[in-house]
Amino acid sequence: MSIEWYIVLSSLLFATGAVGILIRRSPVVILLCLELMLNAGNLALIAFSRMLGNEEGQVFALVVMVVAACEVVVGLGLIVAIFRRRLPLDVDALRELRG
Amino acid sequence: MVPVLFFGAALGALGGAVGVIATRNPFYGVLALIVHLVSLAVLFLLLSAAFLAAAQVVVYAGAVIVLYVFVVAYIGGGEESAWEPIPGQRLLAPLLGLALLVELAIAVLASSLLALGTDGPDVGPGFGDPASIGTLLLEKFLIPFEASSILLLLAAVGAVVLAGRRRDGDAGTPSERFAREERPPSGDSSPTQHRRVASEEGVPVAPSRGTTS
Numbered sequence: 001m002s003i004e005w006y007i008v009l010s011s012l013l014f015a016t017g018a019v020g021i022l023i024r025r026s027p028v029v030i031l032l033c034l035e036l037m038l039n040a041g042n043l044a045l046i047a048f049s050r051m052l053g054n055e056e057g058q059v060f061a062l063v064v065m066v067v068a069a070c071e072v073v074v075g076l077g078l079i080v081a082i083f084r085r086r087l088p089l090d091v092d093a094l095r096e097l098r099g
Numbered sequence: 100m101v102p103v104l105f106f107g108a109a110l111g112a113l114g115g116a117v118g119v120i121a122t123r124n125p126f127y128g129v130l131a132l133i134v135h136l137v138s139l140a141v142l143f144l145l146l147s148a149a150f151l152a153a154a155q156v157v158v159y160a161g162a163v164i165v166l167y168v169f170v171v172a173y174i175g176g177g178e179e180s181a182w183e184p185i186p187g188q189r190l191l192a193p194l195l196g197l198a199l200l201v202e203l204a205i206a207v208l209a210s211s212l213l214a215l216g217t218d219g220p221d222v223g224p225g226f227g228d229p230a231s232i233g234t235l236l237l238e239k240f241l242i243p244f245e246a247s248s249i250l251l252l253l254a255a256v257g258a259v260v261l262a263g264r265r266r267d268g269d270a271g272t273p274s275e276r277f278a279r280e281e282r283p284p285s286g287d288s289s290p291t292q293h294r295r296v297a298s299e300e301g302v303p304v305a306p307s308r309g310t311t312s
Contacts, residue, residue: 011203016116035159
């Protein structure tokens with residue numbers, strides 16, 4: 001399979017994740033869509049690493065994976081904190097950042 | 100064989116992605132994300148990134164998804180309330196997504212990377228296996244590796260601070276809470292003072308009891 005196919009698939013996945021972030025309002029689902037976009041970026045990184053024939057892009061993708069894990073941990077911690085305060089889990093209702 | 104695997108995995112990845120954004124219940128969204136991630140791991144294997152495929156399955160499908168499932172089970176996977184908070188959001192959002200896709204397509208088509216149309220160069224069997232990635236990670240990219248470990252530690256501490264249980268309901272931010280716990284309360288209610296007062300009272304009591312007996 002030529003590398004182009006992977007890049008096309010990666011841009012499709014990225015656009016899908018972006019649409020998800022725009023149309024969904026639950027913070028959990030927005031985090032899931034963020035995962036989709038990060039994974040699309042990972043796929044592009046690995047495809048380019050294969051195209052160039054060196055493995056440094058894969059190390060880059062590994063670092064992206066670490067950052068995604070950190071983002072999930074902090075984001076889910078925030079969601080649990082919001083839930084504990086009995087605030088609505090809806091990004092349109094949570095307009096203000098002040099406690 | 101490779102095209103069959105590629106298109107199967109690509110369909111799985113796209114279907115999983117659409118499932119994530121289309122299901123009302125977040126729990127089904129998490130399940131669709133598992134399909135997406137496993138299909139991506141197959142694609143990584145096709146791109147001869149064996150270590151990353153394993154890491155994808157272990158880290159994402161093993162750890163991150165479990166975290167998501169626990170949080171969705173904790174907050175209750177309720178359906179979202181009514182649509183249309185902003186007028187025309189359902190119409191505008193897919194349009195913006197389509198615009199993003201067109202932009203990406205233009206970027207891919209207009210790129211002057213001649214190797215995009217090829218399969219990539221022939222690589223040896225050791226390309227992307229754990230040994231070579233580990234060597235690269237610990238020799239050339241040692242500082243990013245250490246920085247990402249510090250980032251993971253900070254994220255774990257931050258999650259504990261954010262999601263830690265509060266004793267007095269929902270009053271105060273975490274920093275206020277720490278300040279309240281560390282500062283001794285005003286007045287005589289400090290435990291050390293209590294202990295000292297008790298011992299001072301205890302000293303005269305014993306001789307007085309001895310004199311009465």
